[in-house]
Amino acid sequence: MRVLKYTSQPSWMGLLAAALLGTSTVQAIELDLEDGDSIKKAARQVATNMMSYYTGMNPGDNPGNLPDPYYWWEAGAMFNALIDYWFYTGDDTWNDITIQGMLWQAGENKAFMPNNQTQTEGNDDQVFWGFAAMSAAERNFPNPPEDQPQWLEMAQAVFNTQAPRWDDTSCGGGLRWQIFTWNNGYNYKNTISTGGFFNLASRLARYTHNATYQEWAEKAWDWTADVGFMTPEYRFWDGASLLTDCKPINQIEWTYNAGVYLLGAANMYNLTEDPKWKKRTERIVESSSIFFSHDPPDVMFERACESVNTCMVDQRSFKGYLARWMAQTAQMAPSVADTLMKRLKASARAAAKTCTGGVNGNVCGMKWTDQKWDKTKDFGQQMATLEVIQANLINRVSSPVTKDDGGTSKGNPNAGSKPPETIPPGLERRINTGDKAGAGILTVLMMVLIAGTCGWMVWE
Incomplete structure (x- = not known):
């Protein structure tokens, strides 16, 4: 730390210079990556800033929801970050809030499909909550009360509701972006939805050693490559409309698409020790250098x-x-x-x-x-x-646990029976062919808009 020495009669020029020096060198969050305590202190400061946005624990508020303009899925991502924060630092400041929010949003089928989200929830939104539950199981995060859904059970429920949505009727497979027919994007298949399913399946395979999860992970990876959402160079595009058989592909590249496949491939390698998964993991690391x-x-x-x-x-x-x-x-x-x-x-x-x-x-x-x-x-x-x-x-x-290596979370392979597609308030009338066609047009227009704001980067 710089110490400024003042004379008994400082000049205003000297004080100004000192003030300017101080503002030019200040770093409010100090970080020494060789010092674990420094990393933990910095993480706590940033986590405190992050949690200043969350009000779900307040009386009368909705646990697990972030205020506008933030999306429901980001709250699931936030709880995942807090689970990892606890595991990395040992600080349990936000554990109770995390448990409260995740149980509140689990929904009746324990698969993070609460009724208040049917107008906005997509497969990618749901799976981010599934990631949080999976991380809680892998990290031995404190378990919920026995009469409540358990972490592994919730992750399995997400998988069990998404697997039946695998859509072989268009583009040869994959998951649609949206779950419900009335939502814009229902006719779009995107990489993050199938990638999230792949990531979750691979981690469930490692945790449970259940071959079904491993088979689905293989299937999701193969489809992503076959449809062209993953290139031979292991770069990941955004997705495509199923109304045109997933052609042409929207070639925007996002960091989280590379990341979601990276961890899935790494888990498959850790589980199987198959050289193909080692190669795939290494190639994604190479290709992600663009970020x-x-x-x-x-x-x-x-x-x-x-x-x-x-x-x-x-x-x-x-x-x-x-x-x-x-x-x-x-x-x-x-x-x-x-x-x-x-x-x-x-x-x-x-x-x-x-x-x-x-x-x-x-x-x-x-x-x-x-x-x-x-x-x-x-x-x-x-x-x-x-x-x-x-x-x-x-x-x-330590590395993530499994059921055979210290994992304490209880599972249920049959969790998450598929719920009916409840029509949200305001959409009570029967959804007909014209409505679905309109949703398809809106999907195409929406993707044109996204391409217009970001797509110029693709064609460099």
């Missing part, structure tokens, strides 16, 4: 939108999931650990340098490559920064 800058080196950025300031609410959190899954991959597949940790360290240092904004001087920005606050603040940005900082504790904790 890391050269100057400064190895700092993550959201390639499709960050440089042109078009990242929307959900996209501002995407980098955090790649960081989360990179860290876990380092445990599952040691051959890529050095490369992944190099990127995580560089990204965490850069991200911490953006945390100088806001009233308290520690709000984190979006653009880690700037290495300074970019005058923006957002829930997703805080979560992404938390993820990349705490990911640097991965070498100080």
Whole structure:
């Protein structure tokens, strides 16, 4: 720490110079990646900022929901980040809030399909809550009361509701983006939905050693490659309309698509020790270099939108999931650990340098490559920064458990019986062919809009 010495009669020029020096060197969140306590302290500061957005624990509020403009699925991602935070740091500050929110949103079938989300919930939204439940099982997060749904049971319920949605009637398979016919995007098959299913299946396979999960993971991977959402170079596109047999493909690339397949492949390798999964894991690590800058080196950025300031609410959190899954991959597949940790360290240092904004001087920005606050603040940005900082504790904790290796969460292979497609309030009339056609048109128009805001990056 710099100490400023003042004379008994300081000049105003000297004081001004000292003040300017102080503002130019201040870093509200200090981070020493060689010091575990420093990482934990920084993670707590960022987690505190992140949780300032959440009000679900307050009397009269809805546990597990974030306020507008944030989406329901981001709350599931937040609880996953908090489960990992507890595991990395030992700090249980937000454990009760996490348990409360996840049980509240589990829904009647325990598969995170609450009635209040039928107008917005997609397969990708649901699976992010499934990830949180799976992480809780893998990390031996404190179990819910015995009369409540259990973590492994909830993850299995998500899988059991998604597997019957596998759609062989178009594009040769895969999951649709949306669950319900009345939602825009029902006629779109996207990489994150099938990728989320693959990720969850692979982790359930490792945890339970049930061959069914492994078979579904293989099937999901193969379809992603066959349909062309994954290239021979292991790059991942966004998706395509099933109304045109998944052609042409929307070639926008997001960090979380690479990440969701990366951890799934690493879990399959850890489970099977099959060289093909080792190769696949390594190739995804190689191809994901497109998301890391050269100057400064190895700092993550959201390639499709960050440089042109078009990242929307959900996209501002995407980098955090790649960081989360990179860290876990380092445990599952040691051959890529050095490369992944190099990127995580560089990204965490850069991200911490953006945390100088806001009233308290520690709000984190979006653009880690700037290495300074970019005058923006957002829930997703805080979560992404938390993820990349705490990911640097991965070498100080044990690997995820399994049912045969210390796992305490109770499962139910039959959890999550498929619920009826309840029509939400306001849509009571019968949904007819014309409605579905209209939804298809809206899907196409929506994808044109997305391509217009981000797609120019694809054709470089």
